[in-house]
Amino acid sequence: MLFRIAINPLLRAMLRLISRAEINVKKYYRVDRMINNLLHVSFKPRFKMWDHKIMIDGYDLPVRLFAPKVSQTEEVILFFHGGGWVSGTIDSYTKICAHIAKRTGRRVLSVDYRRAPEYPFPYAVEDCYQAARELFLYDKPLEASREQVVLMGDSAGASLAAAVSLMAADRGEFRVEKQILLYPSTYNDHSEASPFRSITTNGTDYLLTSKKIQDYQDLYVQNKEDRNSPYFAPLISDHLEGQPKTLIITAELDPLRDEGEAYGEKLKKFGNDVAVYRIKEALHGFFSFSLQAAQVKQCYQLINIFLKE
Structure with missing residues (x-):
């Protein structure tokens, strides 16, 4: 049974109440991690x-490989998981991956990059870049040609995916052919001075x-000069x-909506092949909702069309 999460007045009031009772992330980021993990309860998948x-x-970067029962391609x-560079792990994203x-019939390799504030910028993006480098240059920990690797992330993870693509172009070690960015963070100012209306x-x-968002970014980027890094x-x-x-999918009710769409438009201006879609009545993080939700189903339809093109 398919259902659409409609933001009616009652739900809107509940969301407002919950939002305004949020914890101080900078002070209680460990509590935020615990809540994040509880909201994304892991489960034992029915496949490998x-x-x-x-x-x-010298650091062992954990990664987790998921394989569908029936692979549609070697792609x-x-x-790269979300969580504001502070929360989220491969465990909390097991269900999503x-x-x-x-839903895509593809193997998924999830990266457990190091998180802030213990490991601030650029640890996370460097971890993600090195994971990509292993796949593109050495086919580890699984065999895949360079043309068969797609970068994907949600929220902060989408920002990391975009940053890895930029790094790859700058360093010239490998070339990324496709990327999927779900409601990405792409800008460095989320205060009232932000040029984006959705903020x-x-x-x-x-x-x-x-x-x-500002609290997460303050924990992640601890040097002011790093705010102006395109890898952030x-x-x-x-x-x-x-x-x-590039496929960029944004959420109508997300503060990050406009900057995600602006990134798509800027990529187009530089001659890149980009598709940008906005999911109506969707909240930030909606991709983790039930597979029966209309917004999630629409998201997978867009992803699969993009992958098969």
């Missing part, structure tokens, strides 16, 4: 899953608030030539 580690300068999705594998219109009443805020880059074929 393996844990593996990639050695990065691999390299997935298992669903991606099932103010959606920034107080829909669970993810503009204040929470891809939208500020003025060197977007040769970026991957």
Whole structure:
């Protein structure tokens, strides 16, 4: 049975109440992590899953591979989870990644990058880049040609995917052919001075608030000069030539909506192949909702069309 999550007046009031009772993320980020993990309860998938580690300068980076019962292609999705660079793990995203594998018929490799504030910028993006480098250059921990790796992420993970694509172009070690960015963070200012209207219109009443975004970013980027790095805020880059074929999906009621769409438009101006879609009545993080939700079903339809093109 398919259902649409309609934002009626009662639900809107409930969302507003919950949003305004949010915890102080900068002070209680460990509590935020605990809540995030509870909201994304892991489960044992009905198909194959393996844990593996990639050695990065003496550090063992955990990754988790998900394989569908029936693979439609040898293409691999390299997935970077969300959580504001502070919360989220491969454990809390097990259910989501298992669903991606099932719904796309592709293997999914999820990366457990190091999180802030213990490991601030650029640890997360460097971890994700090195995971991609292993796949593109060495086919580890699984066999996949360079043309068969798709970068994908949601929220902060989408920002990391975009940053890895930028890094790849800058460093010239490998080329990313496709990327899927779900409601990405792409800019470096989410205060009232932000040039994006959705920060103010959606920034107080829909669970993810503009204040929470700022708190996450303050924990992640601890040096002011790093705020102007395109590997943190891809939208500020003025060197977007040769970026991957890109699918960007935004959520109507998300504070990050406008900057995600602006990134798509800027990529187009630099001659890149980009498709941008906005999911109506969708909240930030909706991709983790029930597979029966109309917004989630629409999202998978767009993803599968993009992958098969």
